[in-house]
Amino acid sequence: MVNNMRRILLTISYDGTDYSGWQVQKDPDIRTVQGELNKACTKLFKTEIMSIGASRTDAGVHAVGQRAVIDVDTSIPTEKIHLAINSFLPNDVVIVCAEDVSGDFNPRFQAERKIYEYRIYNNPVRNPICRNYSEYVREKLDIKKMSEAAEAFIGEHDFKGFCSSGNSSKTTVRTIYEMTVQRDGDFVVIRVIGNGFLYNMVRIIAGTLIPTGISAIFEITLDSPIPAITPIIPPILVNTTASVKNCPKMLRFFAPTAFFNPISLVLSVTDTSIIFITPIPPTSKEILAIQIN
Numbered sequence: 001m002v003n004n005m006r007r008i009l010l011t012i013s014y015d016g017t018d019y020s021g022w023q024v025q026k027d028p029d030i031r032t033v034q035g036e037l038n039k040a041c042t043k044l045f046k047t048e049i050m051s052i053g054a055s056r057t058d059a060g061v062h063a064v065g066q067r068a069v070i071d072v073d074t075s076i077p078t079e080k081i082h083l084a085i086n087s088f089l090p091n092d093v094v095i096v097c098a099e100d101v102s103g104d105f106n107p108r109f110q111a112e113r114k115i116y117e118y119r120i121y122n123n124p125v126r127n128p129i130c131r132n133y134s135e136y137v138r139e140k141l142d143i144k145k146m147s148e149a150a151e152a153f154i155g156e157h158d159f160k161g162f163c164s165s166g167n168s169s170k171t172t173v174r175t176i177y178e179m180t181v182q183r184d185g186d187f188v189v190i191r192v193i194g195n196g197f198l199y200n201m202v203r204i205i206a207g208t209l210i211p212t213g214i215s216a217i218f219e220i221t222l223d224s225p226i227p228a229i230t231p232i233i234p235p236i237l238v239n240t241t242a243s244v245k246n247c248p249k250m251l252r253f254f255a256p257t258a259f260f261n262p263i264s265l266v267l268s269v270t271d272t273s274i275i276f277i278t279p280i281p282p283t284s285k286e287i288l289a290i291q292i293n
Helices: 033-045 078-086 143-153 201-213 241-254
Strands: 005-014 063-073 093-101 114-122 135-137 155-158 173-184 187-194
16 A cells, blocks of 8 residues: 655635634634644545644634645645645635645744734724724824834844733743834734744734824823912921021030131021922823922
């Protein structure tokens, strides 16, 4: 019997709306993209198939170029394998193409870079057709401010603060090669290129950039000038009369002869800091801090 075992690299596109992410789960009732792919391949090749994916996507995340390999013993021509698998897949998952690779090829560890796009529908009115394929932000986003903030993420960093608690990666250090923020009509697209992403990492980065783009959050405006505020208890003026009067008497007993004619008539001074408690009426707007000299 001829052994036709081959490792096939699949390029996969899917709508992740109805899936709990890419990775197959222990609970068979949890629907995942990888689970559907494994079942389709198992039916086609009549043996249990376990695919190996290049990356995991979270629940509700879509893909146009996910990569995965399968090991199959088949004589089906490579150019027809994707068509054969598609006949067993649901309509929201499609194998775009298939190609032969070496038996030791691993898409997870040999992937040079990964691309993640986060799309935001930025319009005063919602678009129901886009609800499953973009985040909605009503306020006008400032692309320049978001782009400037995105530069801080470029490079190798520990992104521990930018992943959810369910992250299972051995290390939280990742490298971002490029991050851009661009407007495409009513959409704002955050495009991230890196060597890998943590659990919910790009979602959290996007959630950080969005407030940066809402100018109203960072621009403080005053509807009226700051009113002059009178302290509750006015400061008490320093009275030096007693010091002037008592200075000659005290010098006679305590001061050396050389200092019999003092430079100052004030024998001692205590430095006192006075704190004014200023009543401020309630307000729903941010106001500038008031410096009292």
